Amino acid sequence: xxxxxxxxxxxxxxxxxxxxxxxxxxxxxxxxxxxxxxxxxxxxxxxxxxxxxxxxxxxxxxxxxxxxxxxxxxxxxxxxxxxxxxxxxxxxxxxxxxxxxxxxxxxxxxxxxxxxxxxxxxxxxxxxxxxxxxxxxxxxxxxxxxxxxxxxxxxxxxxxxxxxxxxxxxxxxxxxxxxxxxxxxxxxxxxxxx
Amino acid sequence: xxxxxxxxxxxxxxxxxxxxxxxxxxxxxxxxxxxxxxxxxxxxxxxxxxxxxxxxxxxxxxxxxxxxxxxxxxxxxxxxxxxxxxxxxxxxxxxxxxxxxxxxxxxxxxxxx
Amino acid sequence: xxxxxxxxxxxxxxxxxxxxxxxxxxxxxxxxxxxxxxxxxxxxxxxxxxxxxxxxxxxxxxxxxxxxxxxxxxxxxxxxxxxxxxxxxxxxxxxxxxxxxxxxxxxxxxxxxxxxxxxxxxxxxxxxxxxxxxxxxxxxxxxxxxxxxxxxxxxxxxxxxxxxxxxxxxxxxxxxxxxxxxxxxxxxxxxxxxxxxxxxxxxxxxxxxxxxxxxxxxxxxxxxxxxxxxxxxxxxxxxxxxxxxxxxxxxxxxxxxxxxxxxxxxxxxxxxxxxxxxxxxxxxxxxxxxxxxxxxxxxxxxxxxxxxxxxxxxxxxxxxxxxxxxxxxxxxxxxxxxxxxxxxxxxxxxxxxxxxxxxxxxxxxxxxxxxxxxxxxxxxxxxxxxxxxxxxxxxxxxxxxxxxxxxxxxxxxxxxxxxxxxxxxxxxxxxxxxxxxxxxxxxxxxxxxxxxxxxxxxxxxxxxxxxxxxxxxxxxxxxxxxxxxxxxxxxxxxxxxxxxxxxxxxxxxxxxxxxxxxxxxxxxxxxxxxxxxxxxxxxxxxxxxxxxxxxxxxxxxxxxxxxxxxxxxxxxxxxxxxxxxxxxxxxxxxxxx
Numbered sequence: 001x002x003x004x005x006x007x008x009x010x011x012x013x014x015x016x017x018x019x020x021x022x023x024x025x026x027x028x029x030x031x032x033x034x035x036x037x038x039x040x041x042x043x044x045x046x047x048x049x050x051x052x053x054x055x056x057x058x059x060x061x062x063x064x065x066x067x068x069x070x071x072x073x074x075x076x077x078x079x080x081x082x083x084x085x086x087x088x089x090x091x092x093x094x095x096x097x098x099x100x101x102x103x104x105x106x107x108x109x110x111x112x113x114x115x116x117x118x119x120x121x122x123x124x125x126x127x128x129x130x131x132x133x134x135x136x137x138x139x140x141x142x143x144x145x146x147x148x149x150x151x152x153x154x155x156x157x158x159x160x161x162x163x164x165x166x167x168x169x170x171x172x173x174x175x176x177x178x179x180x181x182x183x184x185x186x187x188x189x190x191x192x193x194x
Numbered sequence: 195x196x197x198x199x200x201x202x203x204x205x206x207x208x209x210x211x212x213x214x215x216x217x218x219x220x221x222x223x224x225x226x227x228x229x230x231x232x233x234x235x236x237x238x239x240x241x242x243x244x245x246x247x248x249x250x251x252x253x254x255x256x257x258x259x260x261x262x263x264x265x266x267x268x269x270x271x272x273x274x275x276x277x278x279x280x281x282x283x284x285x286x287x288x289x290x291x292x293x294x295x296x297x298x299x300x301x302x303x304x305x306x307x
Numbered sequence: 308x309x310x311x312x313x314x315x316x317x318x319x320x321x322x323x324x325x326x327x328x329x330x331x332x333x334x335x336x337x338x339x340x341x342x343x344x345x346x347x348x349x350x351x352x353x354x355x356x357x358x359x360x361x362x363x364x365x366x367x368x369x370x371x372x373x374x375x376x377x378x379x380x381x382x383x384x385x386x387x388x389x390x391x392x393x394x395x396x397x398x399x400x401x402x403x404x405x406x407x408x409x410x411x412x413x414x415x416x417x418x419x420x421x422x423x424x425x426x427x428x429x430x431x432x433x434x435x436x437x438x439x440x441x442x443x444x445x446x447x448x449x450x451x452x453x454x455x456x457x458x459x460x461x462x463x464x465x466x467x468x469x470x471x472x473x474x475x476x477x478x479x480x481x482x483x484x485x486x487x488x489x490x491x492x493x494x495x496x497x498x499x500x501x502x503x504x505x506x507x508x509x510x511x512x513x514x515x516x517x518x519x520x521x522x523x524x525x526x527x528x529x530x531x532x533x534x535x536x537x538x539x540x541x542x543x544x545x546x547x548x549x550x551x552x553x554x555x556x557x558x559x560x561x562x563x564x565x566x567x568x569x570x571x572x573x574x575x576x577x578x579x580x581x582x583x584x585x586x587x588x589x590x591x592x593x594x595x596x597x598x599x600x601x602x603x604x605x606x607x608x609x610x611x612x613x614x615x616x617x618x619x620x621x622x623x624x625x626x627x628x629x630x631x632x633x634x635x636x637x638x639x640x641x642x643x644x645x646x647x648x649x650x651x652x653x654x655x656x657x658x659x660x661x662x663x664x665x666x667x668x669x670x671x672x673x674x675x676x677x678x679x680x681x682x683x684x685x686x687x688x689x690x691x692x693x694x695x696x697x698x699x700x701x702x703x704x705x706x707x708x709x710x711x712x713x714x715x716x717x718x719x720x721x722x723x724x725x726x727x728x729x730x731x732x733x734x735x736x737x738x739x740x741x742x743x744x745x746x747x748x749x750x751x752x753x754x755x756x757x758x759x760x761x762x763x764x765x766x767x768x769x770x771x772x773x774x775x776x777x778x779x780x781x782x783x784x785x786x787x788x789x790x791x792x793x794x795x796x797x798x799x800x801x802x803x804x805x806x807x808x809x810x811x812x813x814x815x816x817x818x819x820x821x822x823x824x825x826x827x828x829x830x831x832x833x834x835x836x837x838x839x840x841x842x843x844x845x846x847x848x849x850x851x852x853x854x855x856x857x858x859x860x861x862x863x864x865x866x867x868x869x870x871x872x873x874x875x876x877x878x879x880x881x882x883x884x885x886x887x888x889x890x891x892x893x894x895x896x897x898x899x900x
Contacts, residue, residue: 001439001867005517014262017442017513023265024509027272028543034276035548035593039555039566041284042589057224064220072213075255079209082202122563125584129566132558178255185247189240193227264516275544275643282659283592286647289656 007165022172026179029140033183036133040190043125051126054119056110060192063106064184070099071181074174081167086159089170090152096177097148100141107138130191137187140180147173212254219247341452343444344866348451349430350758353751356422357836359458360744361829363413366406368826373398375819377800392470403799404473405489409461411476412493415601416500417458419743423608424504424542425454427750428511428535430758434857434864435529437520437873437895442513450507457499464492475797477598480567480590484559485574494557501550504542511539520856522875526632527894529855529879530625533632534611537639538604545600545643552593559585566590588653592646599646603638605739606706609746610635610677613699616749617681619853620696621688622890624880627680634673634680641670651719652726660719667717674710678703693851694768698749701776702742709738712787727797730790733783741779748775748832755836756850760862761843767835774828781821785814852891855879859895 004010005017013020044050077092114120114127121131151170158166223243231239253259258269342348372381378397381388385396392402433441441447464471469487472478483490515536519528555566563581567590570583618625625631647655647663655663682703690696712734715721725731748771756762789811795802801815802808849858856875860868873895881892888899 003440003442003444003518005442010517013264013516015264015517017517020264020516021443021509021513024268024512024543025505027268028505028509028547030272030276031279031544032547032551034279035551035596036555038279038283038548039551039589039593041280042287042586042592043566043584045284045287046586047584057227061220061224065217068213068216068220071216071251071255072209075209076206079202079206083199120562121558122565122582124582125565128558128564128582132555132564136554175256178251181255182248182251185251186244189223189227189244193223194233194237194240271540271640272544278644279548279596282644282647283589283596286592286650286655286659287586287588289659291654291656 007162007168016168018168018172019175022175026175029179029183033133033136036129036136037186037190040129040133043129047125051124054126055130055192056113057192059106059110060188063103064188066099066103066106067181067184070096070103071178073099074177078167078170078174081159081163081170090156093148093152093170097145097152100145100148104138104141104145107134133187133191137180137183140183144173144177144180147176208254212250216247216250219243341448343440343448345429345433345441345444345447346758346864346868348447349426349428351451352421352425352429352454353427355455355458356418356426359413360418360422361833362462363410363418364826364829366410366413368822369398370403370406370410371815371819371822373403373799374801374815376816377803398799400799401470401473404475404797405465405471407797408472408475408478408493409465412461412472414739415476415605416497417454417461419605419739419747420504420601421454422747423743424511424535424538424604425451425507427608427612427747427754428507428538431750431754431857432511432532432535433514433518434757434860434868435532435855436515436518436523437856437859437869437875438514438518439867439869441510442517443510446506446510450503450510453499453503453506457496457503460492460496460499464489464496467492477594478556478590479594480556480559480585480587481569481572483590484556484568485579491557491560494553494560497553498550501546501553504546505550508539508542508546511535512543515539520873520875523856523894526629527875527878529611530614530628530631530635531608531611531855533635534607534614537635538607541600541604541607541639541642545597548593549597552590555593556590588650591650591653595646595649596643599649600639600642602735602738603642605743607635607639609702609743610681612746612750612753613681613702615853615855616695616699616753617684618880618882619753619851620691620693620699621684622691622882623684623688624878624882625680626683626686627676628878628880630676631680634676638670638673638677641666641673645670645717648717648719648722651722664717664719668714671710671714671717678707678710693752694763694765694772695749695753697769697772698745698752701772702746702749705737705741705745709734709736709742712737724793725790727795728790729786729794729796732796733786733790736783736786740783741776745775748772751836753851754857755839755843756846757857757860757862757864759840759843760846761839761841762846762850763835763839763843767831771828771832771835774831775825778821778825778828782818782825785818789814849893852889854881854891854893856894858893 003017005015007016009016073092073095077089077096080086080088080092111131119127121128151173155169156166158169223240226236226239226243230236258265339347342351369381369384372379380386380396381393381398382396385393388396388402392399392405429441429447433439461471467487467489469489471489472483472486472493474483474486474490478490478493515528515532555564558564559566559568565582565585567587568579568581568583568585569587572579572581572583614625614631645663645666647659648667651660651663685700690700712730716725716731716734752763752768792811793805793807794811795805801812803812846862848860848862850862851858856873859873861870874897875894876897877892877894879894881887881894883890884892
């Protein structure tokens, strides 16, 4: 059975189902991270003092640059499909995957460094919210990587059968990925700098 | 949102420029941190820069600047509720009814009239 | 060779042969268990949710024994409950608390919402908008199974050492943080349930926006669809903060963080070794940010169901369709900014208290508009007292009582006296039990013929209705008396040690007997439900002579729902149109030449 407007846009809304669906999902994600940011505000407001300089700003800045780059490669992965260059698309998608992996590796080093000094989430409310926010964000990165790996692997077959639908799926993945980047754009200054 | 190959080719240039701008803004954020501004000012500056970066990602990479009314509507609703979630709990906690009474032993003395 | 006609229909209008699910070729598991058909999924949700409702109600029937006869051994099942729940059949306070917390959790998250949204929403909505299925059928299937896993997790918590969650369905910190391991399982279960809801809500919104049939503009939508639409937005945007809060509480319990644990907390004379610096009220904010919109999730689908049944059984258009639509939208939005009326007693100052009282009073306006519109719809009507209509009619005054008794709770000065008393329990049960659950029963009787091709028995239906209606009022009305008298909620013996409760405790005997009688009166319904599937009178496509699109599909509809693509020619409630041949003009019938 064919569900309409999966590939072609519905005339009066101008949307495909997937596009509307992912934006709604992202709206819910805004509320999810919003709750954690609200937690941060309340905990910080209620704290007599708030730690500074506990996090590695350089590593955080490098990770920010890495994630921004991955956003560029992600949008290029989609743009390449629109310009009918499947080879370039795979290159850019793989690059996005690699950059995300590097991000996670950096985070692993950061976390390991803290744990080695006995600074886990239980150590202070600052570290508690730091680990929770970056941990949840990291899980989202992992989720995105799994999806990208799928589209580099078994999912790539759809390009031959239904190139439009494949391009839509990459676009939807891209929207999710840019959101993950967007969250980090706020996480970095809030946690590392302020 | 560009959909045919020629338009997309033009958009690629924009993507690259936005990417570069995002790097520059990241550098500015880190530099601003070095200034050690007073906390309220530091927060304001950081959030302004982050919002600008976020808007570029959303507007250009996520094609939000050319999106449909439904998407804008859903996001507008979300932004309003996000604001409520940010502000109302903190306002409620700041608007307390006062400090709690001192420890039991002290009060008991005062009660012995 | 499989019999095509046994499914009632195969959708003709779609020529994509090589993509089409060869539905008849699917094995048993893909057709009935892991189905991606919204109707099968809707029925799965319905039956699972009804079972959970029954279980949650059973928990309450056991609690009511303890409240009516504190310290007396529980009859029949007391001996099997075990030493750590009811030694010698006498309920332990810890077990009472488990029953209380799980009754609330199960009824709200495993019973009412899955039935109202997962069951009715899934089954009816795509049919009512003329769609072949939901926008994301596989996601729909996943939503059900994640709900199922969440439900199993919740049930499993009863077997954790120390028992199930026992800190109320509200799981306030710090008590819930230091509670037994059942609380951890509760939190994990909630994460599954919330995920299921989130996935479902995306599906609902996209389906309603994108898959409406030709001619079905927004102001021609049945009110049921509007109600599901707003409900989906509530679920989408309000649940994530609770998911975040659940993760935070999980971390407090398991990772030793102190999001909600204040410094200097002393438990049983010993100082707690936690990092401190947390805020218990933060939990309340994050919890109620969801839980207030959640109560509108509980009521909105019910209002939608009642609206459909009233229009159908009055043979008149609903009064004030536009007012209903604007009200339900406004209600949905306002529901996000009233939550702290559950927190007036947390040390809130007068400014924010005034803010939340104001928004709470404002939100009562659209509720009243909706109730009034439905009441006015009865004026001058030719009422058919079918079984669904009995329940739908009863909903109106019951919701009225529930809503009105909410007003003193929404105003801080009166809430000071009524907070955490039985008045609150009376208030919210009136809205959910003789309110929403009656509407859900109405919906079952109403759409049963569409789902099964058989009608339910009217005599059993009448017994179910009258018995339930009388008993449920006897259960909940005395609670207002108890609450006004100052009887606190969540006390395992009803609060025997307080002098002010002395005259109020006797009501617990009355309430208990009425509750057990209420349980007995569900038996005709259970029998009716299953027996009618086999032996019920055959129903045709449109046994209620209704106007909305679901009645165009066969009973039951086949895969793909409609034999030809439906087209909508008019509004949803064109009953008794002057000059028309019949007393109803369905949306899907073209104008006669």
